[in-house]
Amino acid sequence: MKPDNKQSQKMAAAISAVFGYIRSEEDAAAALAMSMAEPVAESAIEPSKPVAPVKLWGISGRQDMMSMRNLMQLRTFQGSKLR
Secondary structure, X not given: OOOOHHHHHHHHHHHHHHHHHHHHHHHHHHHHHHHHOXXXXXXXXXXXXXXXXXXXXXXXXXXXXXXXXXXXXXHHXXXXXXX
């Protein structure tokens, strides 16, 4: 049983709105953190430990696992009116 086109458009719009809201909140938090940081002269910066690199493959793998779990959950409630 396929959802009708209008319902899928509404679902896509809702998901897009949620992602947009989350993105704007993250951007606002980052801007606030940057504005509260005190400017420091470059000569006053002490060398510190190197920052750990971002592990993109790990992030991608976790995102893929979450996506697969979400798809399995949606399949579990396929005939339900919960969606």
